[in-house]
Amino acid sequence: MSNYQSNEIKLINTSLIDPHPDNPRKNIGDVTDLAASIKTNGLLTPLSVVPNGERYMVIAGHRRLAACKQAGTGAVPCFILQLDPLQQLEAMVTENCQREQLTVLEEVDAIQGMLDLGATTANVAYRLGRSADYVRDRAKAASIGNEVRAVRDDFSQLTIGQLVAIARYDGRPDLQKRLAQAAGTSNFDYTLSRIERDDRDRQWIESVAALLVESDNGINLIPDPEEPYSDPEWRYAGCMFPSTGTPEEIIEKIREQNPAAVSIHMEQVYLWTRRDKTADAEKEARRAAEQAERDARRHALEEYAAASADKRMAWLHANLHGIKRDKLIETTARLGLLQIIDPDPQGYTLALSTWNDAACGGEQFTTISGIEPERALAELRYHLDEPDWAVWAVQILAARIEWFIDPTDWTTVNDTSRRIPGYYQILQDLGYTPTDDETSHLDQLIAAITEADSDENEEDEENNQ
Template sequence: MSNYQANEIKLINTSLIDPHPDNPRKNIGDVTDLAASIKANGLLSPLSVVPNGERYRVIAGHRRLAACKQAGTGAVPCFVLDLDPLQQLEAMVTENCQREQLTVLEEADAIQGMLDLGATTASVAHRLGRSGDYVRDRAKAASIDNEVRAVRDDFSQLTIGQLVAIARYDGRPDLQKKLAQAAGTSNFDYTLRRIERDDRERQWIESVAALLVEPANGFNLIPDPSTGTPEETIEKIREQNPAAVSIHMEQVYLWTRRDHAADDEKEARRAAEQAERDARRHALEEYAAASADKRMAWLHANLYGIKRAQLIETTARLGLLQIIDPFPDGFTDALTNWNDHTGSREEYEKITGITAEDAPTAARISLQTNDWPLEAASILAARFEWFIDPTDWTTVNDTSRRIPGYYQILQDLGYTPADDETSHLDQLIHAISEADQRDEENNQ
């Protein structure tokens, strides 16, 4: 769970263990299946708890605790830790981030909680294995008031970019609500640019107004009536104070009006272009999900029928394909870490038919039998499927460079790509070749 060492491990009745009030994850979800598994097999992984008077608070294992209580489990094994409040929050944030269970907003609130308890940005970044900017962005997102968060039920699902943009207008809930309502749609960028432009104009007008009202300048500030045509407005200002208007002010005023119209045209074009990009991204996401399901369905239906010798060769090829990690603890993450990670369990279930909950136990048992090549190939394929993201089909990176090799391995086993897969694969191979050529030219 963390680098914190347990002082002791002991059996504690679940009736004496409470959820931690500062748990970053606000919704633990449905634990019915987990409760059934615990009822049948017992709790395989101990909980981590801290003393709280005569009771205990869970640090790691909130879902397991809820499942144990639902299953009617009595005493369960627990690691008893001695942690101060900051360490407790650090441990919960670290565990949840490793499991990828927190929404961006939950993580942001938890990080702000750590900062409130005295942690520095650098220490939080080090603890989470993230950059300082990563921590600072989430601290900004945590500043968004509940009044703004209540604008939509799915506010916690917004991206960090959207949240940072909303947080930028702290103290102006009207603008924050407008941005929150537009988030997740093609209108978000358009709305943000309009607000940014209006804000720049407001600041410019305020600075000019401050200059004009200085007694030493000899100018009087006349408010814009904002009615009629520009010519009618200027005439009205002349009527109020002829000495306050010059040909230069008319030119600035008329330019500002025309600039608004030009900006509106640009914004409309940008909004249309963004909508087109969103549509392409949505289509790509649908394709990536469909092609992944197709591959794993084929593996589920055919992998068990492959000869043992070919499975051993496939395992070696998949292992070599994944041997250079895109990032630490990536493709070759130890099998024992399945207790702490959800990564690739769902893909493993689609390939083997074994439930994600039972994946670690089933995998360990199968790897000790004569059928280990089938199990190893299933695990490695599941790990690779887990890492493929829709953007990997259009962006040259460590993962995308492995996709052609992965398809070659599948085709050698008998898999036949569909036409759309072949088309996307050809485009990706072409993009990789171009990127390699650019790198070679830059290095000459």
């Protein structure tokens, strides 16, 4: 305010003074205490106002004006300033920023208002005592439309970093809404990284497509077959995706492999050869027989997995409440560690990201606890604050593991299957007795994990030689 200060002080009736319509601070808050103080001691600091016809508008002192009106104060001392619209907004923004009275979103809109009135980025930065990057970031965030801002009631509480990330996708409100909904949660960074990855993939495929349509590249670009694995003319011969290389490298690799044709399928480039229909018929017959055998095995495995899960959860439901508290506390820690600490170097990120899904393990928790689904969450929250919290903690942690286990995890070495032996060991320590069928499947899984680890160790040794 110092550059816009005036020595002219005048007593003006509060009935002639209006709040400034462009005041950056949209919510002046409760002024009851301030009104009581003014009623007792009077207004100690003059308002700063600008003429507005026969009335005046506040530049500095919106809260004091509201408090004076609430206190029934008549005339109040005011500095009379002569400012154009840009100077008025600069003065209000400067005052509020110096007192840290604006939310980030209010500051964002105020700075954009200054720029709209003709101020330069450098001038705004100078007036606020901030860097040019500080001003540019807020100008970017100001582009976020009301449709996106309305996604959540507390949108004004988002950080400038979150607002800039949302503003980056200007013109794509669907993505902006996803980010706005995730802001302030543990999912924000994950959501942003997925959107950034998808955006990079989209840009990559657009660049590849632009190179493929060039007439002199010698590559036969065809429409993507509707049924890529059973097209009567083309046989699928592989694909290339963003991690394969840059768009220019992809074109060179396609020339090296010299496929009969290529097509664009989502964010991938499919390679095609011509079909040999006689050989294809024989292969198709073999494939059908193999698929039938796989389907039969999968059906049997699904039946086993479902029966095994039912047996485990029925045992947990029937026995957990009879186990001693110290054993349950130990089990809580072991189940938690089993889910958090990963025996696989690749990590458990994809699995952990689903924990924000409200349905994650809900059905299994209902089965184990015996509580109706509509009451389960309320009961859980209540009991976790009670002395019997341990049995409820075991139930929810076991339910999460049960939720993750799919039939294929019994035959494939992956993040989840590596946890199954440890989960069974915990259950057995609680008193659970696996059937002979479970023990057989468990032995086969452990053997597969051991073999996979051995192969990985041998590969590491060869790479280190």
